[in-house]
Amino acid sequence: MQEELHQFELNNVWEVVKRPDPRKHNIIGTKWIYRNKQDENGLVVRNKARLVAQGYTRVEGINFDETFALVARLEAIRILLAYANHHDIILYQMGVKSAFLNGKLEEEVYVAQPPGFEDPKNPDKVFRLNKALYGIKQAPRACDEFAYMMSEEYQMSMMGELKFFLGLQIRQQRNGIFISQEKYLKDVLRKFGMQDCKGVKISMPTNVHMCTDENGIDFDHKVYRSMIGSLLYLCASRPDIMLSVCMCARFQAAPKESHHKAVKHILRYLAHTPHLDYGTPRAWLLISLDILTLTMLVIVWTASQHLVHVISSDDLWSVGPRRNRNVYHCLLLKLSTLLLVLAVLNCYG
Structure with a gap:
């Protein structure tokens, strides 16, 4: 808990101010969340405490306007693993310490003093947030050189070879991932x-x-x-x-x-x-972006049966066939998946 509050100070997350007019600004409560961080084998490697804001008390359109939570699609993760596998790349994992606390807020947001750490001399004071806090709606050399570069901007921690990510246990071996x-x-x-x-x-x-x-x-x-x-x-x-x-x-x-x-x-x-x-075999053939040929992803339209299939590697799974009334929707889904693959691989260069 002390470590969490220390990160708040380092990131200039908040500042102590007088309690504002409650008619103009509501004070968001805070609470502590405790969690045991586990590795790929389910063993506890660290005990974590997070101070979160009770953002569910805020009303959209009054207290905030836009929200966005960046999440990784499983398709993108499998594409990354297949790409690394094809090019014989070993994936490593890094963590941004208190990543949420690096986002700046545009609105005026006030939170109450954290439970158990109230200032007895200033019980009526509150904190005005400069950076995003967990729970706020609108907050959602190769390796060594990259780690150093990122560490210059953020507090990074090297977590070693990628083994556990979003509930996926990952084994990187010579014959595949x-x-x-x-x-x-x-x-x-x-x-x-x-x-x-x-x-x-x-x-x-x-x-x-x-x-x-x-x-x-x-x-x-x-x-x-x-x-x-x-x-x-x-x-x-x-x-x-x-x-x-x-x-x-x-x-x-x-x-x-x-x-x-x-x-x-x-x-x-x-x-x-x-x-x-x-597992993905090492000899998996990728799309050649240089000539934009779709070697493994071919859209086949069977007019007689009104079916749409994507012939691809097993890294992109889909369920078919579809009924006639869903054929156009199915086609759009296949095209969107294809665009996702091209966009992700384009980022990899």
Whole structure:
């Protein structure tokens, strides 16, 4: 906690001011969030404390105007891994210490003194934010030389070879790069009480016909959607369950007990195969941006069946076929994915 507040001082995050007129500015409360940071094996490597603002008390259009949260798409991550694999590049990971605290705020934002660290001499004083704070809506040589250059601007920490990122366990080997989510899978099984379930060898029985099952027993849609969301994230490294998960995801609006049973079957399959990972062979062929040829990504239009397919490497997974009424939407999705690949590879030069 002391280290967190010390970072606030170093980054000039806030300044002590008199409490403003409550009719013009509301004071946002603060609270401490505690978390154990784990490595790819689930071992605790650090205890962290974050001071966050209770930004949920703010109203859009009154207290703030625009928000934006930059997130990494799984497709972009897989493209990066495939690119590094093809060019025999070893990926390293660096962390920006208190990265959120480097963003400057344009609006006037006031927060209360942190719990447990109130100034007894100035209990009525508050902090005016100069930089973004966690919870504020609008805040969301090769390696050595790069690390030094970034360290000049930000406080960087070298985390070594890339092994764990956004729940993905990454193994970089001579024969390729492999990703898995074994740790995340264990957490999912534990979350839904299936850590001791009996495994099965296939993700969905061949004799199962998924339908709306209007006469079936209703199942809690919140739990069902949570299960589907967890499985969809597991698809990042398990394309073998993609079709089964998408079939179950069609019934999130009104799930039945039969649908819940099918989802549990997928989890039992994952429990039986927790060590499976996804790998890209070293000889993977990339798009040649120099001549803009689409060697591995070819859009094929089959007019007779109204199907759209993208023939590509397994690094970009998609589920098909599509019904006639969805064919144009499907085509747009394929084109947007293609544009994403070109944009990402263009950044790599």
